[in-house]
Amino acid sequence: MMTLVLVELEKLRTVRSAWLLFAAGTLLPLPIAIVALTQVSDPATTVQDMVNLSAVPALVAGALAAVACAREFEHRTITVAFMLEPRRERVIVAKALAAAIVGVAMAALCCALTLGVTAVWISADGGGWAWSGGETAKAICGVLVLAAVSAIAGTAFGGVTRHVGGAITLLIAVNFVVEGLLAARFQVWRDYGLDAASDALLEPAPTHAYTFPAGAGVMVGISLVYLALGIAAVRRADV
Amino acid sequence: MLAVEGLTKRYRGEAVVDDLSFSATAGRVTGFLGPNGAGKTQTIKMILGLVQPTAGRVLIDGRELLDHARPGAVASGVLDGGAFHPGRRVLDELSLQAFAAGVCPDRAPELLDRVGLAPAARARIGTLSLGMRQRLALARALLSDAPLLIADEPANGLDPAGMHWLRQLLRELAEEGKTVLVSSHLLAEMERFADDVVVIAHGRLVADGPIGELRAVRERLVRVRCANARVLGARLRARGLTIVADEGDELVVGGGDARTIGEIALLAQIAIHRLVEDEDGLEERYLALTAEAQPRDAAEAGRP
Numbered sequence: 001m002m003t004l005v006l007v008e009l010e011k012l013r014t015v016r017s018a019w020l021l022f023a024a025g026t027l028l029p030l031p032i033a034i035v036a037l038t039q040v041s042d043p044a045t046t047v048q049d050m051v052n053l054s055a056v057p058a059l060v061a062g063a064l065a066a067v068a069c070a071r072e073f074e075h076r077t078i079t080v081a082f083m084l085e086p087r088r089e090r091v092i093v094a095k096a097l098a099a100a101i102v103g104v105a106m107a108a109l110c111c112a113l114t115l116g117v118t119a120v121w122i123s124a125d126g127g128g129w130a131w132s133g134g135e136t137a138k139a140i141c142g143v144l145v146l147a148a149v150s151a152i153a154g155t156a157f158g159g160v161t162r163h164v165g166g167a168i169t170l171l172i173a174v175n176f177v178v179e180g181l182l183a184a185r186f187q188v189w190r191d192y193g194l195d196a197a198s199d200a201l202l203e204p205a206p207t208h209a210y211t212f213p214a215g216a217g218v219m220v221g222i223s224l225v226y227l228a229l230g231i232a233a234v235r236r237a238d239v
Numbered sequence: 240m241l242a243v244e245g246l247t248k249r250y251r252g253e254a255v256v257d258d259l260s261f262s263a264t265a266g267r268v269t270g271f272l273g274p275n276g277a278g279k280t281q282t283i284k285m286i287l288g289l290v291q292p293t294a295g296r297v298l299i300d301g302r303e304l305l306d307h308a309r310p311g312a313v314a315s316g317v318l319d320g321g322a323f324h325p326g327r328r329v330l331d332e333l334s335l336q337a338f339a340a341g342v343c344p345d346r347a348p349e350l351l352d353r354v355g356l357a358p359a360a361r362a363r364i365g366t367l368s369l370g371m372r373q374r375l376a377l378a379r380a381l382l383s384d385a386p387l388l389i390a391d392e393p394a395n396g397l398d399p400a401g402m403h404w405l406r407q408l409l410r411e412l413a414e415e416g417k418t419v420l421v422s423s424h425l426l427a428e429m430e431r432f433a434d435d436v437v438v439i440a441h442g443r444l445v446a447d448g449p450i451g452e453l454r455a456v457r458e459r460l461v462r463v464r465c466a467n468a469r470v471l472g473a474r475l476r477a478r479g480l481t482i483v484a485d486e487g488d489e490l491v492v493g494g495g496d497a498r499t500i501g502e503i504a505l506l507a508q509i510a511i512h513r514l515v516e517d518e519d520g521l522e523e524r525y526l527a528l529t530a531e532a533q534p535r536d537a538a539e540a541g542r543p
Binding site for chain 2: 085
């Protein structure tokens with residue numbers, strides 16, 4: 001499995017589109033953060049806003065994973081991967097792990113840049129960091145978990161659709177449209193749905209329906225369900 | 240050694256490969272022939288485990304692919320000549336696949352040299368011609384040094400020099416002891432380097448054996464142009480030969496070779512202007528075989 005993961009990482013390293021998405025996910029939140037910092041109205045919420053912004057790479061990680069997986073089917077290069085390793089579930093799991101590693105790296109870099117700039121800005125303004133060290137570490141861990149689960153889900157969507165456009169559409173539909181509809185329709189989903197779980201990861205200060213570990217468990221669990229669906233779709237498919 | 244046993248693939252009840260059985264032997268090049276849409280690619284994909292057969296099985300050295308400890312080291316294939324990420328560099332692609340196959344990375348530049356792509360090592364694959372991609376696909380398939388090599392229409396996009404190179408390469412691989420199965424819809428191309436042929440049409444086997452056998456069963460045709468075609472025609476008929484076509488001063492003769500016809504003309508003192516054994520005989524045989532075959536459903540529907 002380690003070799004398969006390294007192969008998938010190498011595949012990502014040797015194509016430009018992966019680097020472009022990596023750069024976008026890492027750097028895009030930075031100018032937005034700077035603009036937001038210049039217009040701070042409530043210093044108490046600044047750190048939370050910046051953490052939320054640092055979660056942008058999680059979405060980009062999902063897109064990167066979906067593109068990487070679906071494009072292998074579109075370019076038919078997946079046949080080469082399946083000839084070398086006919087146990088297809090291993091290939092898809094390796095893809096998900098590789099995408100998760102890249103997603104976590106992207107989120108970590110983004111956090112470092114965004115929160116670093118925020119810290120400098122706040123101290124230059126003479127303000128104080130609103131959170132304790134533990135809360136900050138918890139929120140950063142939450143961002144990293146979100147990036148990893150989003151990448152796993154993206155790989156799964158790539159496997160289900162086997163089409164880049166379809167995978168991205170599914171990713172957006174599941175994360176925003178379906179989640180939004182369920183939350184609007186059912187109070188229980190508002191309290192215990194995926195948004196509630198991700199809030200528990202990103203917002204250490206308020207009290208949530210989920211604890212941090214429970215929120216992480218829900219997000220990891222749902223991404224594994226998606227991955228199982230992706231594997232089932234790919235195992236049955238003629239390529 | 241490759242053994243295909245009763246392989247069948249149906250899509251929505253329609254058979255694209257129908258109870259197909261054949262074998263390919265180590266040390267020989269086996270041509271896999273059939274017209275477009277005959278089911279060659281589906282068969283190859285089933286052999287390589289990319290398409291699940293509806294029925295039947297494929298044995299490689301007596302075992303199914305998944306029963307081998309390292310399936311990727313047992314069989315390799317050249318499919319979809321253009322199946323590469325266009326943004327990746329040529330050498331990166333081979334190094335990546337070498338790593339995936341667990342072989343020494345030094346083999347990548349060595350194979351690029353073997354397939355004549357060393358000057359393009361730093362090029363992005365998207366900039367390569369179809370012929371160069373075919374060469375790269377072959378290099379990729381050769382990385383794992385698998386004893387079974389399957390190539391689906393590897394000559395697509397190759398220029399005459401490339402075709403010559405491909406024939407030599409496949410012969411060399413067979414001489415190294417590998418089992419080589421090469422599909423094509425062009426008989427003339429296959430005739431030049433295959434030892435055995437498997438011919439399919441409508442997903443069904445229509446001929447299987449050494450290419451010499453297919454050649455032997457053809458009806459030999461000879462074209463002869465002469466000063467007196469009417470008299471020569473009569474003499475040939477008298478010797479039991481058949482006049483397949485009479486085109487004025489030219490006859491198409493069956494049932495004898497050029498030497499026999501020349502000798503009959505000499506005895507009749509008729510000047511011969513042209514005497515050619517029809518090179519298309521094997522192709523006609525192939526066309527007849529594939530045209531005769533019908534899908535099983537159609538054949539069954541036609542029965543009383």
